[in-house]
Amino acid sequence: MKKLDDIPRQDIFRVPDGYFENLPSIIQSRVAAQESRSFNLGLALKFAVPVLLMGAVGLWWWKTPERIENPEQLIASVSSADIAEYLIYQEITPDDFLESIDYDYLQADSLDLSASEILLPDADYSEMLDEFAP
């Protein structure tokens, strides 16, 4: 019976020529490639996340319809010049405009108009009085 101690210890496995000379550089290349990949991934995440967040916020803002709280708010956003131009375009005269206003006499009382605020030259006053004299 063959005993293990009777068998000389021998390594029967051979390696290709130059294998151990080249192996360290092969391993170094793989290590460098992995480090480069993990650096790029880290860099990409560092910038990608904020950009994606901003994009998501922008998309939400763009998609959300503007809600108008009330018509006065809308009118307030339009300039007087634009309103006047619109009225002219629609051929709405000042008289038509005045007729459409629903006066409240109480509102009229709140108008604080005094003669002193009507700043007319004296000659114009005289002309006016002559016109309306009985």
Add this chain to the structure above:
Amino acid sequence: MTDEELLAKIRNPDTANYGFNLLVREYQQRVYRLARKMVIDHDDADDITQEVFIKVHRSLPTFRADSQLFTWIYRIATNECITFLNKKRRRFFLPIHDVGKELSARIESGRHISGDEIQRMLQKALTQLPDKQRLVFTMKYFEELSYEQMETVTGTSIGALKASYHHAVKKIEEFLKA
């Protein structure tokens, strides 16, 4: 060069690559020999060896030097060998002895294998052992590690390692007798 000197070179950014190169050159043959005896085929052993050193490089920052550099690297190597064999077994759904048959067939037909008949018979006998038992035998018989070193590498008690080795020897001798 001592472990401390080697680690100092690796941890210095100016000499890190050079230091790691030295480490690979220091331990590549031992790692390869272990892998080759476990998986037989050169290409498989080459893959395992490269993976071992890539993992070593990745784990070096956390190496605490409470064990020797060699036993730490060897531990990674043994784990890689066992993982490789388990994957092979799962891939082909083969029980243990069938993977052993495949490895045994590689000894007969494989490239880069020399040695006389009895040496090949011995290697074939090894392929019939369970992976961990084969690992213990290889470390003790071929690589001549002490039981204390094997205890550090495998995390198994010296008593269990001795029992495993002696069982392996008995099985091999029965195989050779047949």
